[in-house]
Structure formats: C-alpha cells, structure tokens
Amino acid sequence: MRAKQHEFRLIQLLLLKYATTDADVRVALPLLRYAPTTQNSRVKAFRVGSDEDPKAISMDKAMDREDQNFVIETAYRQIFFHAFKIDRDTILESQVRNGQITVRDFIRSLCLSDTFTRSFYNLNSNYQVARHLVEKLLGRQVYGKSEEIGWSAVLMTRGVKGMVDDILNSAEYLENFGYDTVPYHRNRVVGSRVVGETPFNITSPRYEAYYRGILGFPQVVYSGTVKAYPERARQRRGGFPEDYLSWVRNLPAMRIGGSGSGNTSMDYMSKVPYRSVGR
Template sequence: MALPLLKYAPTTQNSRVAPLRVGSDEDPKAASMDKAMDREDQNFVIEAAYRQIFFHAFKVDRDRTLESQLRDGQLTVRDFIRSLCLSDTFTRSFYNLNSNYKVARHLVEKLLGRQTYGKSEEIAWSAVLMTRGVKGMVDDILDSEEYLNAFGYDTVPYHRNRVVGSREVGETPFNITSPRYDAYYRGILGFPQIVFTGQARTLPERASQRRGGFPQDYLPWVRSLPALRSAPVLGNASMDYLSKVPYRSVGR
C-alpha cells in the first residue's frame, strides 16, 4: 500500500530567505538549456547535470542516447535529471549501498537544492521510498511545486543560496555533507588518505658525507674487542619450583 507524503513542519533555513547582497563567487550558477546558444553551451548543461547527480560521471556512466535527445529538444532537463536518478549507475553505486534515510536526504539535497527540514522530512520521504521505491520519490520531487518554482523544466538543480548573511563561511556543499562512505566505513578503509602530488626534495650530495661521530664508523672496532666474560644466566625452565614451596603438614 502506497503511503501519502507525511506532513512535516518546514524550518527557517537559508534556502527559504531571498538573498539581498552583492554577487560573489558563492552565488548559485544556474545552467539552463533554454539559454544554450550552441553545442558548447549544451555540453556545459549536460556536464552540470552529471555533476549534480553523480558528482563525477565516468565514460561508462554516460548515456549518449539521452544526451542526444536532450540536445534535439526531445527531452527536457527535468526528464534528463529523472533518467539519471533512475539509472543503473545511481542504483548500483548509491541506492544499494545506503539506508533509506541517507538516500532520501541525498535526493532532497540534489533535486531541491536545499537541506532537509530536520528528521521529520527524512522520515516522510523514507516512507515514500519504502513503499514506492526510488521512482516514486523522484517523481514526487520533480512534480512538486517547490521544484517547478525553483528550477522549472530546463534548469539543472543547484545548491540554492549557499551564503549565510551572519557567517563568513557559507553552507557546506552537498557532495561533502553526503559522501559515498560514512565515517564508520571511512575508518575501515583508512580514509582520508593524504596523497602527495608535489615534487620530492632530495638531500644534496654533501649531506651524505661523514664528518665523524657516526656510530657506523666504530662498528668494526667494537667487533674486534674480546667478549666480556660473565656468569651464565639461568632460565626459569631449570628452576625447581616444588623445592621452593614451604612444606606444611596438616596436623600443625
């Protein structure tokens, strides 16, 4: 039985406040197909869609048929986003590896461009995900009034209003707040790992020259010394423990 979307109380969040500020680098950058004038602009919109859903799409994850239909106007950007969320790549690499709560939070962040309104909204979308699957949840989000008012049919969803007025640092990007592996699995796999990509510095040749005081210089002299004579050390294996225990008769 399919459950309707449970009611949840919206909280006052940054995405619900109209931005009143001078433009900055953290302002949202919309990629819309209706503003694409040539093939290069169309490729930019397609890359933005892949980056929004998959964060990075390898060659095997791309669907050339959908891309061609999007360029020819047979599909809208909303339909293209829907196909990416229902693709085998998303199911295999994210849906099958996470709980319903994390999948619901991830889809809300990716498709609506905002954080979830607390645990209540996660539970509400998790119920939809449990009864109707990913397709039911994706259809409800893409057909919602909030999505259509924010992005319409031809705009790729993006992180809305990342800048917070009273803070120097804005909201954390969604690809960092919802990583593929949780902290538990990152600890098992040894993440994060520091990868050095710079040029290794080598010591100059004069640093390898010995100037006296090295222990290696005195090793042949130490080996030539006669062995020190000392009493043999007896091990515990040769000790008679029974003779060491005091004897006490029963009658005393």
C-alpha cells in the same frame, strides 16, 4: 546496523497504520507532514552579487553545442559528483541536445540509472539516500529528521522512482528550476557569516561512515615522485638543536645522581621579607 533496524521498525509500524482491511494488501504511504524550518534557501537574499551567488545552468540559454555540453556535464556532477566514461549515457545526451527530452527528464533518468542504484543506493541507508536526493534535486538541506523519515517512508514503499517523481513533480522544484534548469545549491550565502553553507558533496559524501569503514576510506594515494634532499642541504651550518645537546646534558641541573643537597629542604617562607602593619 542499529540505525537500519530502527528505520525498518518505524516503517513497519507506519505500514501497519495505513494497512487496508485485507492483511495482504497495503497501500503506499503518503508523504508524512514535516515542519518547514527556517533555512537559508527560504530567505530572500538582499545583498550585492558575489561569487557565492547560485548560478543557474539552463538548456534554453545554451546557444551552441559547447554550451549544451556544459549543461550536461553540470547535470552529471549534480547527481553523480563525477561522471566517468562508463557512467555516461550517450542516448540521453543526444535526446536532451535535440530537445526530445527536457533537462528535468534527463535528471530523472540519471537518478533512476543503474549507476546511481549500484554506486549509491545499494551502499547507503534510506535516510542517506533521502537526504541526498532532497539536497541534489531541491538544492537545499532537509528540514531536520522529520523530513528524512517522511521521505524514507516513501522510499521504502514506492522505491527510488516514486520518490524522484514526487520531488520532480512538486511545486518547490518547478518554481525554482522548471523544466530546463539543472538543480543547484540555492543561496549558499548566510547572513552575518563570513563562510556560507558547506557544499553538499562535502556534507553528504557518496558513502556513509559504515561503508567507508568497510572500503577502507579515506585512502591517501600519492602517485608522484618522491624528491630527496640534496647533499648540501644535509650539511649543518649552525643553529641546529642537536649541536647543543651534549652541552645541555652537562649542566648542573641536568646531572643525574648529584650531591643530594637540593632545594627541597629550603625554608622558602623564612626568606620572604616580612613587613608589619605599622611600618
């Protein structure tokens, strides 16, 4: 809650800065400037192809209906993590199959859908939503907290629609994905490291920590059958530590209430052999 108050106060100060002469009329904030820090997505990959290489899923390469369905499923996973039957939009799917809309338009409709608003936007802060949209639409991590604040200001003043339109119309999106390619995690392989970048669905889950605590996540639900050990597995065949417990308790060192002549009064220094320097 403190983070939300800090965010609201920051946006309020920015609104006052860009306010017009009329106190009741305010213009929308432009995207604040941020430094494009060096990241993996901005570095050219000089390597041999591997399984970690990004795979572009494009509609213009879909030859049959099965390939078209694969492109649509990839778009759903990119935005929703997983699309249930109730989350699907058959009208949009039909339009993108028939070429009436592009994949870019399909991605935009998913970001502005009721499913995204209800199950993600309403349950997270502006920082989390801005980070999620940058990662999912641009295929890279945000350039630090400065970019999060910049997009949060756009999200605060123009809503999700304004931020999504700015990202999809940006030169970075069009150069990397164009109109018919589903956005993907760009260049996950990191030089001089065995493991690449962590996928976005792990680093940026659907619910942030505040709402995960309210909903009681994580929950472990096991729907399988509990298997019991057979009777023959319970028979002791030697080697069990419990079989030697009584013997260990009868050892002199383990007896309680002994004679009292312990080793605490022994002069250990007198037992150490002494050798003079002349010898």
